[in-house]
Amino acid sequence: MTAPRNWAGNIAFGCARMETPSSVAELQRLVARERRVRAIGTRHSFNDLADTPGVLVSLAGLPPETEVDSAARTVRVAAGMRYAELAPRLDREGYALPNLGSLPHISVAGACATATHGSGVRNGCLATAVSGLEMVTADGDLVTVDRRTGHFDGMVVGLGALGVVTALTLDLVPAFETRQRVYEGLPLEALDEHFAELTAAAYSVCLFTDWRAPRFTQVWINERTDEAETTVVKEPWFTAEPATVELHPVSGFSAASCTPQLGLPGRWFERLPHFRPDFEPSSAGDELHSEYMVPAGEAVNALRSLDRIRALIQPVLQICEVRTVAADELWMSPFYREDSVSIHFTWIADTEAVLPVVRLVEERLEPSRATPHWAKVFTTPPETLRSRYPRSPDFARLVREYDPAGTFGNAFVDRYLS
Ligand SMILES: Cc1cc2nc3c(=O)[nH]c(=O)nc-3n(C[C@H](O)[C@H](O)[C@H](O)COP(=O)(O)OP(=O)(O)OC[C@H]3O[C@@H](n4cnc5c(N)ncnc54)[C@H](O)[C@@H]3O)c2cc1C
The missing domain is CATH 3.30.70.2520 (Alpha-Beta Plaits)
Structure with a gap:
């Protein structure tokens, strides 16, 4: 297999293989079975953050579903969707996201996992719109967490280290x-x-x-x-x-x-x-x-x-x-x-x-x-990077709790997050 690369081509992934499951159940079986797994979005990152020695899993094969809840003013989005697909659908229903990054081609899950941002003194990064996550954890379980979950603020910018996110719920604002x-x-x-x-x-x-x-x-x-x-x-x-x-x-x-x-x-x-x-x-x-x-x-x-x-x-x-x-x-x-x-x-x-x-x-x-x-x-x-994040010890604890065997670990996680 020729090594798959990121969008810029500067990273050749060291994964054993790539998989594109077509259902969440298939993804759950895969994660439960494999020793090392890592989710990949649209590959727009420029370092080895997304890499794994095991199976690189793309969610591009899951149905690109969106489900607007008008009462809650939220949308549930399939994790592999790109903002370019999501945004016009929301607009047609009269809704918007508060902000977007410079490139609409990126996946919602990958952007939120890395605190991708746009601009505006009153606009938070794109992950601040996330009010809920559905995620396949290391043993293959599908868990749902939301803002009522105690450590939710630790999971949203999850850097792929806690599990494979299959869907996100995002806060909406009226279209503008x-x-x-x-x-x-x-x-x-x-x-x-x-x-x-x-x-x-x-x-x-x-x-x-x-x-x-x-x-x-x-x-x-x-x-x-x-x-x-x-x-x-x-x-x-x-x-x-x-x-x-x-x-x-x-x-x-x-x-x-x-x-x-x-x-x-x-x-x-x-x-x-x-x-x-x-x-x-x-x-x-x-x-x-x-x-x-x-x-x-x-x-x-x-x-x-x-x-x-x-x-x-x-x-x-x-x-x-x-x-x-x-x-x-x-x-x-x-x-x-x-x-x-x-x-x-x-x-x-x-x-x-x-x-x-x-x-x-x-x-x-x-x-x-x-x-x-x-x-x-x-x-x-790494020590300088960790010192910038006062909650990084809490995040490391969360990683150990959700992923005790290091299924979603990689060299990047070992360097900066443990
Ligand atoms: C041309 C260009 C313009 C950009 N503009 C901006 C910008 O305006 N603002 C900004 O802040 N950044 C910007 N970026 C950076 C970009 O937003 C990030 O690289 C972002 O992670 C891209 O999303 P992706 O889906 O490509 O992620 P990937 O590179 O595929 O993955 C990144 C991380 O997300 C994790 N991940 C992906 N999907 C899932 C999932 N389903 N579950 C769990 N974890 C997952 C991966 O494991 C990995 O750790 C830009 C990049 C490019 C190439």
Whole structure:
């Protein structure tokens, strides 16, 4: 068997084989039988988080069911579904999710298991919408947990270490529209005085820089059309000028893969992600990602530290994106009890050239208590990583309770989570 790879191709999974069960009962029998198992979603992670020496199980063969409960304002979703399939179904029924990541192609279970996020000072990561989980545990049992379960906050960002999630229940909000505008050329110094104001100016604000100069090349602003904050956005926006054509965050790439801009109102799921579901994003996998979360109050210091090494970052960088994420209560979320700013790097697809820069970025962001994204490239030492998660001993206990024989364990879990 040729080793299956992740979306970016930088990880060759070491699994013995892959399985795609077509029913939950089949999945239960498989998990009960096998010594080592790990769930895989749409493979958009950039490290060995999803790997296993045993059987890699995809849920893509389970029926893509969704079941809206209007009274509870929730939806029960088959875990392997992608946001790209889920969002239009919800919209048709008059509902929305509060937020989405930049890419709608990712699976709901994989995104929630890794605390994937979008932007917005009032928006938590995507896992904060999870109010219930159905999961196959190591002995093949199907368990259901929800917010009334004592340690539920420890299970949602489960990193695949507690079992195979078969369905999630997500909180819904009424469907809404946003309009997306892109502004060009915001000097870094504008952030010194105005960071909080800038990032709170609309429902979702994302800043992009190529670090070729101390400025943001683009600022993407999504305003809800039903909120008064619409009036906050002026032209020019601070000193950034409104773009007159649609843009891709990476200079020179076609905007055809990007969601509509220029202030055209549209459905929430057709504006909040950066990329359209019918296109592959930017370089179609020819990229590596890293991302670091810092407490919101550290954001300007962190960005200033990066500005001092921009000459070293820039040669291996495609684009850097800055977003905000609201605090939550999820034990293994990097946003646990901390309103945060995420600093994301889309690197060129050259691990050897990128890794020394990743190390340098981590060194410079250490004073800002940077926490890496679980699903991206990082070299943060395990003890540093664990120290960022006050509930990691509780999570390790939960893993031992749910999975005493280490069925869902792998090298990543051994390194960072035990
Ligand atoms: C182009 C691109 C854009 C991205 N944009 C963003 C972004 O805007 N914001 C952000 O925060 N991240 C972003 N990411 C990262 C991405 O959201 C994460 O890698 C996420 O985990 C992807 O989901 P997946 O289904 O591909 O997960 P996979 O990589 O398949 O798996 C990730 C983890 O989830 C676990 N898992 C998957 N399915 C299950 C299940 N059914 N039960 C239990 N565990 C499961 C796996 O075991 C593994 O540990 C981006 C990645 C790419 C490639």
